[in-house]
Amino acid sequence: MSKAQREQSARDRIRSQREAEKKQEQRKRVATYVTVGVVALAAIGAGWLFAANQSKPEETGQALAPVTIQGDGSVAMGNAGVTAPVIDIYEDFQCPACKQLEETSGATFKNLAAEGKAKVVYHPLTIFPQQMNKGITRANSARAGAAARCVTDGKQWMAFHDKLFEKQPEEHVEGFTTDQLVALGQEAGVTAPDFATCVTSQKFAQAHAAYSEKTMTAINLTGTPTVKLNGKDMDQNVVFTPSELRKTVLDAAK
Template sequence: MGKAAREQSARDRIKAQRDEQKQKDRRKRAVTGATVAVIALAAIGAGWWFAAQSSRSEQVGAALAPITVAADGSVVMARPGVEKPVLDVYEDFQCPACKALEETSGPTIKNLAAEGKLKVVYHPITIFPEQASKGITRGNSLRAAAASRCVPGGPSWIALHDKLFEEQPSETAEGFAIPDLIAWGKEAGVTDPGFEACVTSQEKAAAHAEYSTKIMDGQKLTGTPTLKLDGTEVDIDVAFKPADLRQAVLDAAK
């Protein structure tokens, strides 16, 4: 083989080796890219999984903590001797966001109280002004809250509380009719002989309206739902994530 032929053969081998190396490099980059993509997707999936777990509602346990109604209309749910941490729940039975909070984090709040890890104080209030929707939403809210005040306490109070949110009417429609409120109370287990007359006359409505104004002004509330843990407002993102809310309560108890 002549010199020229040998040089050409060497150049061909070098070119072939370079081409083969380029192919190896391309395959390596492709595999690395795919691996990174899989890792990225796994990370994203883990993030979604964690978010889903944080947002997943608990199931209410069989036993609830004792429930007592205070003279001012607030309602305490706590095991005997449990005084802290304290979670104040400011809510309006006509408020759609309050209904959403009850459906999402309500079971967690009940469970923490039942476990003896939290004292819960419910504050049903009416946030709607006199002129709201020509008085429809305010009237709905007042009737529902006044009816809840006719329950002396116990499991039937929280059962009616939950039923009122379940049956919450549209903000543009009249709802919480007196006959329905009475029927729902009986369904909730209210046996107090004065319940029906109390609901029918709406005798608690004026006291409820006065209490609402006092709470709105005193607590400087800008709306409902509002949760305050030991006096500090709970971030709305935490409030609507049961796992995060549970952790916040446990941290407050340390």
């Protein structure tokens, strides 16, 4: 092999080696990008999973704490001897945000009461102004609130309460007619013999309206749902995050 041929062969080997090294470096960079991407996606996924778990509704336990219908129309749920902490829930059966609260944290309220960790008091109100949607929304709310007062058994009241939120009509549509409310009571298992008559006559309409007005004035209520813990407003972010709600209430019980 001539000198020129040897030199050319050497140059070819060097070029081949450099190309091989270049390809190897490219593969390393690609592997690094893929690894970083996987780690980033894993971090995002973990963050999403954490957030999802935080806001995931609890499953309601098999047994409810005793439910007592009080003279003013509010309803208390709690085990005997449990007087604190007290969770007050101010809600309107026609309020979409109240429906969302029930779907998100309703089970947590029930579970905390059943576990003896808190006393929960429900305050059904009509908060919508008369002029809203030509009074349709307020009328829906008022009929439902009055109908709830026709339930005399505590556990049946809770079942009717849950059914009202489940079947909540749209705000701008007439709903919760007395016939619908009677049917919903039957679906909820209400057995009071005079329930249908009480609902269709709206026997407790005035009492419900008076309690709504008195309660809103007394605590300067500006919207529903409003949840208070030992008399102090709870942060809405906490109320709508079951895990945070539970933690806050348990901390208050210490």
